Structures are given as C-alpha cells and as structure tokens.
Amino acid sequence: MTDYSVEATGLSKDFGGFKAVDGVSLQVPSGSIYGVLGPNGAGKTTSLRMTLGIIDPDAGQSRLLGGHAPRAVRHRIGYLPEERGLYPGMKAREAIAFMGALRGLDWREGRRRAAAFMGELGLERVVDEKIRKMSKGMAQMIQLIGSIVHAPDLIVLDEPFSGLDPVNQERLEMLVRRERDRGATILFSTHVMAHAERLCDRIAIIARSQRRFEGSVDDARALLPMQVRYTPRGDADAPAIAALLPAGAERRGDAWYFPVDDTAIEPLLARITASGFGVAGLSIARPGLHDAFVHIVRQVDAAFDADATSDAVEEAAA
Numbered sequence: 001m002t003d004y005s006v007e008a009t010g011l012s013k014d015f016g017g018f019k020a021v022d023g024v025s026l027q028v029p030s031g032s033i034y035g036v037l038g039p040n041g042a043g044k045t046t047s048l049r050m051t052l053g054i055i056d057p058d059a060g061q062s063r064l065l066g067g068h069a070p071r072a073v074r075h076r077i078g079y080l081p082e083e084r085g086l087y088p089g090m091k092a093r094e095a096i097a098f099m100g101a102l103r104g105l106d107w108r109e110g111r112r113r114a115a116a117f118m119g120e121l122g123l124e125r126v127v128d129e130k131i132r133k134m135s136k137g138m139a140q141m142i143q144l145i146g147s148i149v150h151a152p153d154l155i156v157l158d159e160p161f162s163g164l165d166p167v168n169q170e171r172l173e174m175l176v177r178r179e180r181d182r183g184a185t186i187l188f189s190t191h192v193m194a195h196a197e198r199l200c201d202r203i204a205i206i207a208r209s210q211r212r213f214e215g216s217v218d219d220a221r222a223l224l225p226m227q228v229r230y231t232p233r234g235d236a237d238a239p240a241i242a243a244l245l246p247a248g249a250e251r252r253g254d255a256w257y258f259p260v261d262d263t264a265i266e267p268l269l270a271r272i273t274a275s276g277f278g279v280a281g282l283s284i285a286r287p288g289l290h291d292a293f294v295h296i297v298r299q300v301d302a303a304f305d306a307d308a309t310s311d312a313v314e315e316a317a318a
C-alpha cells in the first residue's frame with residue numbers, strides 16, 4: 001500500500017468572488033519528488049499554502065506525514081515560500097542556523113550543518129558573507145539551505161528555481177535528489193518544465209484553478225503522439241513523398257515533419273523502405289513534457305473560451 005506524505009483533498013479558495021483554487025487534490029507518495037506545474041496565476045501557490053495550513057481552505061482538507069493536521073507537524077516540514085527574505089544583517093551561516101533554530105534545531109549544530117551544506121554546494125566562500133552583500137540568487141540559495149537544514153521529512157518549495165543561474169539550478173537539482181535519497185519527500189511548484197522532467201516521479205498540472213492532470217512525466221508525454229522527422233535521400237518529387245506520408249506532413253527545408261501513432265511506426269518504415277526515396281535522416285521521438293504541458297493548458301483554455309462564447313450568445317439571445 002502506498003504511504004502518502006501529503007494527502008490534500010478538494011482544496012478550494014475564493015478571493016473576493018474569484019475562485020483561485022477549485023477542488024484541487026494532491027496525493028504525494030512518501031519518498032518521492034512531486035511537481036506541481038501550471039501557468040502563471042493557475043493557483044499553485046495558493047494550493048501549496050492551503051496544503052501546509054498557512055491559509056485555511058474554504059473547502060477540502062490537508063493531512064500530512066501520516067494523517068496529521070499541517071500545523072501539528074510544522075517542525076517536520078521545510079518550506080521555501082514564494083516571497084523570499086532573510087535578515088540582511090546576518091551572515092549566511094547564521095541565517096541558516098537561525099532558520100533551523102526556528103524549527104527546533106540546536107544553534108551550534110545548525111552552524112555546523114550550514115557550513116557543510118554550503119561546502120557541498122560550492123558556496124564555502126560566502127559562509128561568512130552578510131546577506132545584504134549577496135546577489136538575489138545567492139541569498140535564495142541560502143534561504144533554501146535554511147529551509148532544509150533541520151532535515152525535515154517533507155520539503156515544500158515554491159518556485160525554487162526561479163531567479164537562479166544555471167549553475168545554481170543544477171546545484172539545487174542535486175540538493176533535491178540528495179534530500180530524496182535521505183528519505184525526505186519533496187513537493188515543489190514550477191513553470192520550468194525541464195526541472196520537472198528531470199526530477200519528478202509524479203506531477204500534477206493545475207490550470208485555471210483546477211487540477212487537469214496527475215501522473216508520471218511519461219504519462220503526460222504519452223498524451224501526445226510520436227513526432228517523426230524524415231529526410232529523403234536525393235531530390236525526390238515532393239508530391240510523391242507527400243503521398244507516401246500521413247496527411248498533414250509538413251515540409252521544412254529538406255525534412256518532413258509529422259505525428260505518428262505507436263502502432264503505425266513499423267508500417268511507415270516499411271512504406272519508406274519500399275518507396276525507394278531512401279533515408280538521409282530519420283528520428284522518431286516522443287515530445288517532451290514542455291509540449292505535453294502546452295497541449296493540456298491549451299485544451300483547458302479552449303474549453304474555457306468556448307464556454308465564455310456560449311454564455312455570451314445565451315445572454316445576447318435572452
């Protein structure tokens with residue numbers, strides 16, 4: 001039986017008549033890395049805040065780490081909020097130890113772990129630097145370390161990658177994997193698909209206030225057919241090639257692009273081979289998470305626009 005570190009069901013929140021979150025559920029298996037993805041304003045931050053008991057939902061409930069109310073297990077949670085901020089007068093090591101102390105970690109142990117974390121992440125040269133002298137990205141890394149220095153069982157990071165340069169993004173990916181390997185459960189929000197694709201065991205996609213997808217990254221990618229890029233050898237007659245390929249194949253330069261169902265791959269290869277057009281280049285690949293995300297969000301937007309249009313027509317007719 002799967003053990004879940006986060007069991008949030010039917011979370012809803014209304015801000016002044018606007019449904020920011022509408023019946024969102026999140027089940028995060030213990031020991032997994034889980035991504036909450038969605039466009040700007042979709043409701044990710046509000047969902048995470050309700051999950052952690054930072055704001056109360058209008059409906060639904062959240063249970064963490066074995067069925068506890070979120071506030072009862074505060075000390076076992078590490079949280080990086082969307083709004084960043086540390087005391088500017090503190091040195092990095094102290095800032096991290098201070099955040100740990102707020103969660104019950106011994107001050108000296110916090111200082112020791114702070115230096116160890118920073119060394120491991122290649123940040124040793126700023127251990128004794130004051131926060132006010134640091135770049136925004138560097139301060140964010142310090143806040144991140146501070147949010148996990150007490151070795152929490154559940155780590156929730158709101159847009160942790162935004163504002164970090166590629167080197168720090170990679171350090172953060174390493175940190176997330178390391179925390180998972182230690183046994184922690186990690187839940188993070190992002191709209192950068194590459195991180196989610198590399199890190200997540202499962203994802204939820206939230207768009208227009210509701211959860212629109214839940215599953216593995218591969219499940220999401222499987223929503224779209226394989227994409228083929230085929231370049232014939234020599235300068236074969238374009239209409240003859242088009243007749244060989246599925247309807248809608250597009251020519252760009254020497255190559256032809258088209259989707260193909262999994263079951264149609266071998267017949268396609270047989271047709272190409274028999275045609276005598278030859279193969280100067282051929283790739284058949286599943287589109288990545290980015291494309292699957294755009295596909296899901298566009299479908300939701302299209303359904304929303306269609307609803308709005310039919311409402312307008314009904315109103316005009318009334």
Ligand SMILES: Nc1ncnc2c1ncn2[C@@H]1O[C@H](COP(=O)(O)OP(=O)(O)OP(=O)(O)O)[C@@H](O)[C@H]1O
Binds near residue numbers: 191
């Ligand atoms: N305290 C609040 N008062 C009023 N509206 C709010 C409040 N917090 C969020 N909202 C609105 O609720 C919606 C969802 O916001 P939320 O911050 O949860 O989205 P998000 O998916 O995290 O977006 P982003 O990726 O841009 O951070 C937005 O339209 C936002 O303007």
